Amino acid sequence: xxxxxxxxxxxxxxAADMLHENKEYLTELDSAIGDADHGINMDRGFxxxxxxxxxxxxxxxGTILKTSGMALVSSVGGAGGPLYGTAFMQAxxxxxxxxxxxxxxxxxxxxxxxKGVMMxxxxxxxxxxxxxxxxxxxxxxxxxxxxxxxxxxxLEQATIAAEQGMKNTIPMIAMKGRASYLxxxxxxHQDPGATSSYLLIRLMTEMAREKQ
Amino acid sequence: xxxxxxxxxxxxxxxxxxxxxxxPDMIKVHFDPNFVYRADAPVKGKVAVISGGGSGHEPMHGxxxxxxxxxxxxxxxxxxxxxxDQMLEATKMVDGxxxxxxxxxxxxxxxxxxEMAADMARSEGIRVLSVxxxxxxxxxxxxxxxxxxxxxxxxLAEKIxxxxxxxxxxxxxxxxxxxxxxxxxxxxxxxxTPCTVPMAGKPTFTLGEDEMxxxxxxxGEPGRERMKLKTAxxxxxxxxxxxxxxxxxxxxxxxWDEAKEEWVDVTLEDPPFKAGDQVLAFVNSMGGTPVIELPxxxxxxxxxxxxxxxxxxxxxxxxxxxxxxxxxxxxxLLKMDDELIKLWDAxxxxxxxxxxx
Numbered sequence: 220x221x222x223x224x225x226x227x228x229x230x231x232x233x234a235a236d237m238l239h240e241n242k243e244y245l246t247e248l249d250s251a252i253g254d255a256d257h258g259i260n261m262d263r264g265f266x267x268x269x270x271x272x273x274x275x276x277x278x279x280x281g282t283i284l285k286t287s288g289m290a291l292v293s294s295v296g297g298a299g300g301p302l303y304g305t306a307f308m309q310a311x312x313x314x315x316x317x318x319x320x321x322x323x324x325x326x327x328x329x330x331x332x333x334k335g336v337m338m339x340x341x342x343x344x345x346x347x348x349x350x351x352x353x354x355x356x357x358x359x360x361x362x363x364x365x366x367x368x369x370x371x372x373x374l375e376q377a378t379i380a381a382e383q384g385m386k387n388t389i390p391m392i393a394m395k396g397r398a399s400y401l402x403x404x405x406x407x408h409q410d411p412g413a414t415s416s417y418l419l420i421r422l423m424t425e426m427a428r429e430k431q
Numbered sequence: 432x433x434x435x436x437x438x439x440x441x442x443x444x445x446x447x448x449x450x451x452x453x454x455p456d457m458i459k460v461h462f463d464p465n466f467v468y469r470a471d472a473p474v475k476g477k478v479a480v481i482s483g484g485g486s487g488h489e490p491m492h493g494x495x496x497x498x499x500x501x502x503x504x505x506x507x508x509x510x511x512x513x514x515x516d517q518m519l520e521a522t523k524m525v526d527g528x529x530x531x532x533x534x535x536x537x538x539x540x541x542x543x544x545x546e547m548a549a550d551m552a553r554s555e556g557i558r559v560l561s562v563x564x565x566x567x568x569x570x571x572x573x574x575x576x577x578x579x580x581x582x583x584x585x586x587l588a589e590k591i592x593x594x595x596x597x598x599x600x601x602x603x604x605x606x607x608x609x610x611x612x613x614x615x616x617x618x619x620x621x622x623x624t625p626c627t628v629p630m631a632g633k634p635t636f637t638l639g640e641d642e643m644x645x646x647x648x649x650x651g652e653p654g655r656e657r658m659k660l661k662t663a664x665x666x667x668x669x670x671x672x673x674x675x676x677x678x679x680x681x682x683x684x685x686x687w688d689e690a691k692e693e694w695v696d697v698t699l700e701d702p703p704f705k706a707g708d709q710v711l712a713f714v715n716s717m718g719g720t721p722v723i724e725l726p727x728x729x730x731x732x733x734x735x736x737x738x739x740x741x742x743x744x745x746x747x748x749x750x751x752x753x754x755x756x757x758x759x760x761x762x763x764l765l766k767m768d769d770e771l772i773k774l775w776d777a778x779x780x781x782x783x784x785x786x787x788x
Contacts, residue, residue, distance in 0.1 A: 250631075254511075254628075254635070254650055255631050255635065256508075256510075256511060256630075256631070260511065292515055292516075292544075292547065293515070295514070296485075296507045296511040296512045296513060296514050296540065297507075297511045297540040298512070298539045298540040298543060299540075300543075301515070301540070301544055301546075301547055302543065304547075305547075339543055339547075340539070340543065341685070392575070394575050394576065395539060396540075396577060397538070397650070399575065399577050400570060400576055400580075400653055401653055402572075402575075402576070
């Protein structure tokens, strides 16, 4: 069953709710190694997306995602704004003009988001960032689809990989952003950006499961 | 949390409203997106100088907007980088046709947001160059971290580049000057107490009653060492020697190459201080330190510089790059030459820094 633009809109609404519920949790993770605002910033950013959605509800998935990215860039600030904003904008470019998305389209969007984050943040896997959740998810999803998995099965694999990737940030030394100043003191803490990325990927999977 | 505010979410907006009411001859404030700009902007034919960053460091940057310093400043939420739409609109507002220099402090959020803004402005036909300030010697490692943070030298770079822009430096020459200030300036700070971001409501870190953090960042980032409180003389000597004896520092920055029309990596190295150098000595309060304590720090700094053969030719003492109500100070030394001295002495008229006019 293809993913429609209604599904994309529903995803953004539920992501906003989910991030609002996780505002304290993400902020608490961020206070250990960052500046204690990740939850607050993500919540503000997704609330801004909700305000912009009515103007693009009848547009293609690419436009919806690009508009969401711009909303994040202009409302979040910090590092999360440009990183998540670039991720959504690049994902939007990957599915520009499409009203229905296949599993391959979704993979292309996630892959474009990943590459956008790496470019914008001058970062790569293993530096204790959101990339550590998204990169394994993209790989797992690609491998699953190559083996003939359904959209749901591929997303389930992506979620398992993202969760593992998120947990793998705990023993890592942070090498990007404010957390990097802690050096070895950043060990033992889960990266808040990897956590929010995992939560978003998990939400996609939950929605795919409900639509079965 | 005990603060002289109304609602935490209104702090930045109400501060800007107050600034606009207090200094209408110098600045105007634009809301949504938020930025402070020169009352007489755009100045035709002059390169415009813009900076910005999270709020909470006042008077930097909004208090440095005016003749002889910044053309615009973009304040983010407290300790959170501003967003590209702020820098884009400010850039469009103050561009006098000669291009715009963005002075950016080395924090990942500031860098990314300013890069996006510069890309957007260029796509609208405005020439923009960016220079990154990274002068905090407390961060030794540039390979496995974001690198040195941008702190006290930012204030000096904004003053000096603002003066140079008034004197007619073109964009390229102004960016070169800003880079020169950055590699010749070094800073280090310390904290006696933490600070509380209004929206967070809790201190950003904790320090024992008899403890201090040496090498603190202006957002309470951890420094080199947490130790038992010492005397002003001992603290000043520690900070000053860390700066004066700092070895050459290499880092790679991403800068816009106008010929290639792409972002390129540029490697820069700081020359170390040596006996005989002329310096500007900047003693800064983190916000909560009473003014009476700053000359005590300056007194010892003067002695240490003398012992090391550095001649202080100019100074700046006071709260200029603060960290909310944090108690503590930072020291910045900038190696001066005739060009920098002349630009430092040039007239400036901003809410936070004013002489000669």
